[in-house]
Amino acid sequence: MVLWGSNARDTHPIFFHHVLKAVNSGARMFAVDPRRTSSAKWADRWLGIDVGTDIPLANAVAREIIHAGLANRAFIERATSGYAEFAEAVEPWTLEVAEQVTGVPAELIRELAHAYATAERAQLCWTLGITEHHNATDNVRALINLSLLTGHVGRYGSGLNPLRGQNNVQGGGDMGAIPNRMPGFQDILDADVRAKFEAVYGREIQPRHGKHLTQMLEAMDEGELTCAYIIGENPVQSEADAAHTVKRLSELDHLVVQDIFRTATAELADVVLPATAAWSESEGTVTNSERRVQRVRKALEPPEGARDDIEIICEIARRMGHESWTYASSEEIWDEVRSLAPIFAGMSYKRLEDLHGIQWPCFSEDTLEPPYLHGRLWAEDPADRGAPAPFAALEHRPPVDLLDDDYPLRLTTGRRLDSYNTGVQSGGFSSPLRKGEAVDLSPEDVARLGLNPGERVAVISRRGRVVAPVRVDQALRPGLAFMTMHFPDEVDTNQLTIEATDPISGTAEYKATAIRIERLNGEDAVATEAERPINTEAR
Amino acid sequence: MTQSVDLGLPTRLVDVTIDGETVRVPEGATVLDACEAAGLDIPTLCYGDTLTPKNACRVCVVEVEGSRTLVPSCSRQAAEGMVVHTDSERARHSRKLVLELLGSSVDLSTTPRADEWMADYGADPDRFGPRAEPVQAGARDVLHTGHHGEPDGATAATVEQPPKVDNDLYVRDYGKCILCYKCVDACGEQWQNSFAIGVAGRGFDATISTEFAAPLTDSACVYCGNCVEVCPTGALSFKTEFDLREAGEWDESRQTETTTICAFCGVGCNVSLHVQDNEIVKVTSPHDNPVTHGNLCIKGRFGLTHVQVARKERRGREPRED
Numbered sequence: 001m002v003l004w005g006s007n008a009r010d011t012h013p014i015f016f017h018h019v020l021k022a023v024n025s026g027a028r029m030f031a032v033d034p035r036r037t038s039s040a041k042w043a044d045r046w047l048g049i050d051v052g053t054d055i056p057l058a059n060a061v062a063r064e065i066i067h068a069g070l071a072n073r074a075f076i077e078r079a080t081s082g083y084a085e086f087a088e089a090v091e092p093w094t095l096e097v098a099e100q101v102t103g104v105p106a107e108l109i110r111e112l113a114h115a116y117a118t119a120e121r122a123q124l125c126w127t128l129g130i131t132e133h134h135n136a137t138d139n140v141r142a143l144i145n146l147s148l149l150t151g152h153v154g155r156y157g158s159g160l161n162p163l164r165g166q167n168n169v170q171g172g173g174d175m176g177a178i179p180n181r182m183p184g185f186q187d188i189l190d191a192d193v194r195a196k197f198e199a200v201y202g203r204e205i206q207p208r209h210g211k212h213l214t215q216m217l218e219a220m221d222e223g224e225l226t227c228a229y230i231i232g233e234n235p236v237q238s239e240a241d242a243a244h245t246v247k248r249l250s251e252l253d254h255l256v257v258q259d260i261f262r263t264a265t266a267e268l269a270d271v272v273l274p275a276t277a278a279w280s281e282s283e284g285t286v287t288n289s290e291r292r293v294q295r296v297r298k299a300l301e302p303p304e305g306a307r308d309d310i311e312i313i314c315e316i317a318r319r320m321g322h323e324s325w326t327y328a329s330s331e332e333i334w335d336e337v338r339s340l341a342p343i344f345a346g347m348s349y350k351r352l353e354d355l356h357g358i359q360w361p362c363f364s365e366d367t368l369e370p371p372y373l374h375g376r377l378w379a380e381d382p383a384d385r386g387a388p389a390p391f392a393a394l395e396h397r398p399p400v401d402l403l404d405d406d407y408p409l410r411l412t413t414g415r416r417l418d419s420y421n422t423g424v425q426s427g428g429f430s431s432p433l434r435k436g437e438a439v440d441l442s443p444e445d446v447a448r449l450g451l452n453p454g455e456r457v458a459v460i461s462r463r464g465r466v467v468a469p470v471r472v473d474q475a476l477r478p479g480l481a482f483m484t485m486h487f488p489d490e491v492d493t494n495q496l497t498i499e500a501t502d503p504i505s506g507t508a509e510y511k512a513t514a515i516r517i518e519r520l521n522g523e524d525a526v527a528t529e530a531e532r533p534i535n536t537e538a539r
Numbered sequence: 540m541t542q543s544v545d546l547g548l549p550t551r552l553v554d555v556t557i558d559g560e561t562v563r564v565p566e567g568a569t570v571l572d573a574c575e576a577a578g579l580d581i582p583t584l585c586y587g588d589t590l591t592p593k594n595a596c597r598v599c600v601v602e603v604e605g606s607r608t609l610v611p612s613c614s615r616q617a618a619e620g621m622v623v624h625t626d627s628e629r630a631r632h633s634r635k636l637v638l639e640l641l642g643s644s645v646d647l648s649t650t651p652r653a654d655e656w657m658a659d660y661g662a663d664p665d666r667f668g669p670r671a672e673p674v675q676a677g678a679r680d681v682l683h684t685g686h687h688g689e690p691d692g693a694t695a696a697t698v699e700q701p702p703k704v705d706n707d708l709y710v711r712d713y714g715k716c717i718l719c720y721k722c723v724d725a726c727g728e729q730w731q732n733s734f735a736i737g738v739a740g741r742g743f744d745a746t747i748s749t750e751f752a753a754p755l756t757d758s759a760c761v762y763c764g765n766c767v768e769v770c771p772t773g774a775l776s777f778k779t780e781f782d783l784r785e786a787g788e789w790d791e792s793r794q795t796e797t798t799t800i801c802a803f804c805g806v807g808c809n810v811s812l813h814v815q816d817n818e819i820v821k822v823t824s825p826h827d828n829p830v831t832h833g834n835l836c837i838k839g840r841f842g843l844t845h846v847q848v849a850r851k852e853r854r855g856r857e858p859r860e861d
Contacts, residue, residue: 024732278802289805356828
């Protein structure tokens with residue numbers, strides 16, 4: 001079990017219950033993380049990697065597996081492509097070179113390589129530590145390389161497991177809320193796919209990709225995108241480089257925000273449409289991280305004036321002249337999805353209820369597929385095996401926000417156990433664990449900078465400056481700082497972060513900001529009671 | 540290279556005779572499972588469907604032919620040819636005594652079905668005399684093993700004490716604790732692996748305690764509430780439930796229970812919202828759910844109230860500023 005850039009103990013606690021069950025039954029666990037997190041404390045080995053050096057580490061693991069003769073040659077030959085170029089690309093990454101670049105001792109890299117390659121079954125799990133980088137897609141491909149090299153994919157118990165951060169982020173993609181796919185991940189460039197949807201929708205579908213979020217924000221700069229309709233998202237506080245986002249949204253001709261709260265983004269809107277809470281005040285489905293489609297049900301009557309998202313969207317469509325947009329129930333919409341997207345075809349509401357949800361794909365009402373994907377790669381018949389899975393030859397490209405004498409500390413961001421994103425949802429309960437936002441620093445840096453725990457300091461990046469109290473965190477190594485974006489009204493961490501984005505996924509590099517710490521004078525530096533440091537060890 | 544996965548052999552079935560009726564259950568099932576298959580209703584307290592049997596309370600004992608002692612049905616495996624009597628004089632007498640001892644020493648007022656069982660078995664918890672006065676807060680936490688005061692003989696000793704209210708999420712009312720260990724197991728290696736609580740002390744002085752009996756806010760507790768989920772007596776309860784009960788407003792007949800999916804991370808935990816007067820008063824999770832097995836984290840258990848902040852404010856119960 002490898003957790004790479006994931007602190008699941010705090011961010012996916014019930015998934016981590018399943019990990020703990022394996023650990024307590026003897027599974028070996030490796031944690032790759034710049035911080036010695038609460039998850040890493042459960043690992044057999046912690047690989048304390050320098051932020052943004054995941055590709056060198058993965059390449060070194062791959063090289064060691066190859067040189068130790070532990071690569072799964074049969075699988076590579078039958079089911080993959082691009083191995084020769086890949087092997088050449090990892091060749092310079094000896095254990096010693098990798099140790100210098102990543103900060104991880106050579107012996108630990110070797111141990112991870114051998115344990116992963118020789119395990120009967122192995123899971124490679126990751127979260128935003130891999131994907132919130134300017135080269136996010138390359139990072140993911142570096143991990144895919146390892147699974148292809150060892151054949152740890154497409155088998156029961158072996159696989160790649162990206163842990164989704166939000167309750168329906170998978171479902172959004174499932175339903176086609178991505179720039180290049182129709183519901184059920186059907187290619188929008190495929191004329192047959194479009195024809196199928198056009199027949200039901202009664203209108204032509206564009207034969208080209210749309211824009212992802214980052215491209216949309218950029219298109220606002222260029223005046224290409226002049227109107228936005230934002231549903232259930234708070235980009236003013238969640239996007240990197242917050243000041244820039246506010247400017248862009250303020251300059252739109254028209255901004256509509258549909259949300260259950262009057263968020264900071266809604267404050268900028270021309271029209272705010274109050275919606276019901278999708279998980280407790282309306283009916284429907286969501287998809288979790290293991291691709292399990294599950295029912296959400298109405299448990300509460302919504303506040304007066306709030307309307308179901310479906311009702312609002314249909315009402316807008318009808319005002320635009322599409323009289324046919326009427327649905328008796330969420331089930332009717334779901335059945336339309338099932339009729340158009342084969343991977344959901346077998347998931348009737350009744351079956352979702354009876355089986356505690358169903359993992360896609362599910363092609364018919366009397367079958368279930370294996371709980372893992374990519375099993376085809378192991379098929380005997382080349383026709384069943386299909387297209388080979390490609391290796392990627394990857395270069396190391398360090399974080400965009402470089403460290404120098406003016407900005408010598410590496411700030412990375414993440415989530416705490418009791419809080420969630422910009423705090424819109426998690427701010428509503430009184431958590432005994434919550435002690436307010438702070439800048440977490442290593443004991444060494446606190447001593448070196450002559451700071452006192454709890455003292456308020458200025459945290460300064462090339463883009464912004466915030467004030468936060470200092471907290472000492474034993475989990476951090478010298479040179480590394482940690483903050484969250486949970487309390488943007490107190491400490492707006494995204495004033496600091498960089499909008500360097502991955503060209504394919506559009507994800508910004510929240511995980512790697514160059515900062516410096518400056519002391520404040522007089523009363524500004526005095527911490528309030530709420531800001532006193534907590535014992536992170538116990539958490 | 541592909542390894543096969545051991546999914547276990549197909550399960551054999553065994554025949555068990557329960558109160559004269561033969562039932563067939565899969566090998567490995569417990570006597571309690573067999574009793575349920577036979578349509579019988581055996582009382583249980585320390586048994587938990589998501590936990591390893593602890594055999595602590597003995598309220599589920601039955602008579603098995605050939606066994607010298609009564610056996611706890613929740614943990615004994617059903618075996619081929621086993622003959623079980625659930626309602627024999629000996630089994631009923633034993634259950635009655637267990638209920639009387641618990642009832643005399645523990646506040647069972649929020650234990651589901653306790654009154655019904657007392658009546659069924661003719662249990663008379665008052666026969667040991669009037670109940671002793673509850674002790675002062677914290678008094679039971681500092682008892683030393685083996686150092687007891689002399690019982691006065693006139694009153695029945697109890698574990699009753701003021702509830703521990705040291706945070707805004709859940710309350711520990713150990714005057715209702717029967718020491719079944721379920722909370723300790725859920726917090727420990729069986730699920731949560733936080734090990735925030737354990738059993739301290741011995742015998743009648745034993746208590747469920749954090750390290751050094753510290754308040755929860757100074758303990759290793761992460762407020763997942765997985766202990767609350769398994770507590771059979773209401774010793775552990777949501778602060779909302781505790782407050783509503785104190786105010787005399789807790790009314791399960793006015794509550795609905797709806798299972799939906801947690802609004803936070805991508806794990807997809809099933810949350811059952813217990814709603815009274817359009818307000819979430821308690822959150823549980825289905826024990827047979829493959830994602831949660833009845834477990835949640837602090838956000839799923841207690842953090843879903845963001846949908847009703849406005850309602851709370853209307854009622855003048857503003858959440859504490861943090």
